[in-house]
Amino acid sequence: MSGFCFSVKSPAEQLELLVTGCETVVTREELLKKLEKNRPLRIKLGADPTAPDLHLGHSVVLRKMRQFQDLGHKAIFIIGDYTTLIGDPTGQNKTRPMLNAEQIKQNATTYFQQAGKILDMSPDKLEIHYNSEWLATMSFADVIRLASQMSVARMLERDTFEKRYKAGEPISVHEFLYPLMQGHDSVCIKADVELGGSDQLFNNLVGRDLQRDAGQEPQCVMILPILEGLDGVEKMSKSKGNYIGLSDNPTDIFGKTMSISDALMEKWYRLLLNAQPTGHPMDAKKTLAQKLVAQYHGEAAGAQSREEFEKRFSKQDYSAAETLAVPAEVWIVELVEKTGKFKSRGDIRRLIQQGGVTIDGQKITDDKAKLTVNPGQILKAGKLVVVKLSCV
RNA sequence: GGGGAGGUACCGAAGUGGCCAAACGGGGCAGACUGUAAAUCUGCUGGCUUAUGCCUUCAAUGGUUCGAAUCCAUUCCUCCCCA
Numbered sequence: 417m418s419g420f421c422f423s424v425k426s427p428a429e430q431l432e433l434l435v436t437g438c439e440t441v442v443t444r445e446e447l448l449k450k451l452e453k454n455r456p457l458r459i460k461l462g463a464d465p466t467a468p469d470l471h472l473g474h475s476v477v478l479r480k481m482r483q484f485q486d487l488g489h490k491a492i493f494i495i496g497d498y499t500t501l502i503g504d505p506t507g508q509n510k511t512r513p514m515l516n517a518e519q520i521k522q523n524a525t526t527y528f529q530q531a532g533k534i535l536d537m538s539p540d541k542l543e544i545h546y547n548s549e550w551l552a553t554m555s556f557a558d559v560i561r562l563a564s565q566m567s568v569a570r571m572l573e574r575d576t577f578e579k580r581y582k583a584g585e586p587i588s589v590h591e592f593l594y595p596l597m598q599g600h601d602s603v604c605i606k607a608d609v610e611l612g613g614s615d616q617l618f619n620n621l622v623g624r625d626l627q628r629d630a631g632q633e634p635q636c637v638m639i640l641p642i643l644e645g646l647d648g649v650e651k652m653s654k655s656k657g658n659y660i661g662l663s664d665n666p667t668d669i670f671g672k673t674m675s676i677s678d679a680l681m682e683k684w685y686r687l688l689l690n691a692q693p694t695g696h697p698m699d700a701k702k703t704l705a706q707k708l709v710a711q712y713h714g715e716a717a718g719a720q721s722r723e724e725f726e727k728r729f730s731k732q733d734y735s736a737a738e739t740l741a742v743p744a745e746v747w748i749v750e751l752v753e754k755t756g757k758f759k760s761r762g763d764i765r766r767l768i769q770q771g772g773v774t775i776d777g778q779k780i781t782d783d784k785a786k787l788t789v790n791p792g793q794i795l796k797a798g799k800l801v802v803v804k805l806s807c808v
Numbered sequence: 809g810g811g812g813a814g815g816u817a818c819c820g821a822a823g824u825g826g827c828c829a830a831a832c833g834g835g836g837c838a839g840a841c842u843g844u845a846a847a848u849c850u851g852c853u854g855g856c857u858u859a860u861g862c863c864u865u866c867a868a869u870g871g872u873u874c875g876a877a878u879c880c881a882u883u884c885c886u887c888c889c890c891a
Contacts, residue, residue, distance in 0.1 A: 584887045647835090648846090657836090677845055698843045729844060747857070763837080766852055770838045784858050798837075799844055 427451035430487050437480065437690065439614050440639040442621065447636045450608050457489045460607035460635065462547075462598060462616075465495050465519075468526035471659035472708070473643040473652035476687050477611050478534040480640055484609070485536045492605050493544045495524050498551040499597050520546075530662045533712055550604045551597055562596050565629055566622065571595075574618045599623035607635040614642050615651075643687055646672055648680040666709045670721040671800060673705035702726075728802070734794045740803040748773070748785045751805075752797045764797075773797045775805075 425433070431448050435441055450457055461481055470478075481491050497520045528537070528544075535542065554562075571592050572578055580587050595618060602610060602623030610620045617639050624634035642651045645658025652659045660672050676684065678697045681704060685693045689707055693700035702722055710718030727733045742754055752764045752773060765783040767773055773780050774796045775787070791806045 586886060671844075675844055678843095679846080681845085696843085697845070701843085701845075725844090749858075760855065761857085762855065763853085765858085767838065770851065772838045 425487060427454075433487070434480075434483060434638070437476075437640065437687065438638050439641045440617060440637070442624070442637040442639075446634075447609065447638075450633075450636060457484070457608040458492050458543075458606060459484045459489050460492045460494060460602060460605060460610040461612070462494045462496050462499075462601065462610075463524075463527055463531075464500060465497055465523040465527070466500055468523040468530075469654055470527065470530040470662045471652055471654065472662070472684075472688060473613075473645070473659065474531075475534055475662065476640050476643050477613060478531055479688075480611055480638065482534055482536065485541045490540075491535060491542045492607065493542065494601050494605070495520070495527075495544065495546045496598075496601075497546045498548040499594060499601075533662055545605060547597070547601050547604075551600070559593075562600060562626075563593065565626060566592070566596060568592075576615075595619045595622040596626070599626040602635050603627050603630045603632060606632060608633075609636045609638060611638050611640065614639050641683075641687060644680055644683065646676055648677045660708070662712055664712075666713050666717045666721040667724065669709045669712065670705040670725050673708055674701055674725065676701070734802055734804065737794065737802045737804045739806050740795070741806050741808050742789055744789055744807045746787055746789060748780055748787055749783055751787065751789070751795065755795075755797060755801050755803055757797070757801050767798060 427448060430451050431444065434447070435444060441447060459481060461477060485491055497517075500520075524544075524546075572581060574595070577587055577591075598619045599622035601607075602620075603626050607623065607627075610623055612620050617637070620635075620637040620639070624637065627634045644650065645652035645656060646660070647656075647658045650656050650658060660669055664672070673684075678701075681697065681701050682693055685691050685700075685704060688711075689704065693704070702725070705725070706718040706722045708718075709721045724736050727736060740754055742751055748768060749761055749764050752758065752767070753761060758764050758767070768780060768783040771779050771781055776793050780787075789805050789807055793805045794802065795805055796802050
């Protein structure tokens with residue numbers, strides 16, 4: 417471990433820092449004891465190779481991981497290539513498609529490209545494993561042994577299972593294996609701490625039991641709150657479409673952030689900036705948006721997005737809008753379709769008929785209209801789409 | 809193994825031979841109002857080159873019928889009760 421530089425902070429100071437923002441810590445005392453050992457701790461985080469598009473929801477946990485790294489601890493990443501065969505029963509996922517090795521590698525690469533915006537990627541701070549490393553070679557007898565360490569009653573305690581059971585929804589037996597596999601991961605990498613979102617509490621606690629059974633000191637479990645998505649109600653997720661991706665462009669990050677509710681803004685402040693909103697809600701939101709852009713695209717981009725936003729919406733100045741090249745003579749529906757933001761022409765017709773489309777501020781409500789486009793005209797379609805037109 | 813109840817659009821849920829592209833609610837989108845917020849009100853919400861038109865949809869396949877989400881047969885899937 418050459419050049420290793422351990423934190424200068426005392427265990428107690430580290431504890432305070434690390435615990436802030438967590439929803440649950442199992443347990444503070446144990447964590448303190450581990451920190452007092454004065455060695456780099458192994459901090460586990462599982463990643464699902466099916467979702468290569470990371471968003472702000474993931475960033476909450478990743479930021480916590482970064483904090484550990486900055487204090488001198490080691491991030492242990494598990495790519496759940498094998499657990500993915502089952503699919504985490506958390507949430508309403510049914511059966512997931514099996515991914516081949518090639519896809520998984522690809523997804524993992526994308527994952528770390530994005531996670532790298534938050535994590536310290538240097539090799540002495542980050543270790544990566546695929547859980548097929550140990551799960552794929554287990555025999556059926558091994559699996560039975562693993563399964564015998566958990567009772568059905570305990571499984572059913574689990575929130576999602578309990579709900580589904582009571583609601584008369586199907587639960588497949590193999591879903592019970594998921595927490596066991598994840599817990600087994602902790603044994604195999606000798607995790608000191610496991611991080612996760614609040615839906616992971618149960619899974620992570622299973623890891624403690626399995627470690628204890630294996631004669632290891634149980635890992636601490638640190639649970640971070642779930643970040644609600646743009647709608648302010650549901651957990652941020654790609655499939656719900658209520659997310660801001662880490663690789664979204666500055667304009668989108670800013671725009672999407674501005675559309676969240678005031679109530680949600682406070683939570684985002686807490687989880688994403690470790691701060692509190694101040695001043696007029698709109699200004700506070702602009703600041704939030706600016707800082708989020710800055711986190712992923714740099715300070716300059718943050719300031720620029722704000723400026724553009726203000727120009728665009730406060731001053732109605734669209735000079736900075738993207739340019740869209742179109743034929744000089746177009747059917748209005750086709751014109752809007754060119755923006756690529758709508759799923760069907762029926763959708764576009766509806767939008768037009770309802771007055772959601774304007775050109776240079778002029779509402780177009782006839783979905784049969786043919787237009788002659790003058791370069792430089794501004795097309796607005798719905799709330800978010802604004803482009804400047806040019807002729808082909 | 810026996811008995812019962814089901815599978816309808818993004819979700820929940822009506823519909824049991826034509827008036828069904830399918831009630832209603834939620835969600836989503838849009839308009840008004842705003843701070844591109846919330847709340848509220850209104851409209852839209854399968855697809856199609858522009859359509860009192862065509863095409864695809866009510867688990868799957870086949871059948872009855874002028875006509876099927878609705879009737880029949882077979883298959884697949886789920887839940888509950890009993891063993």
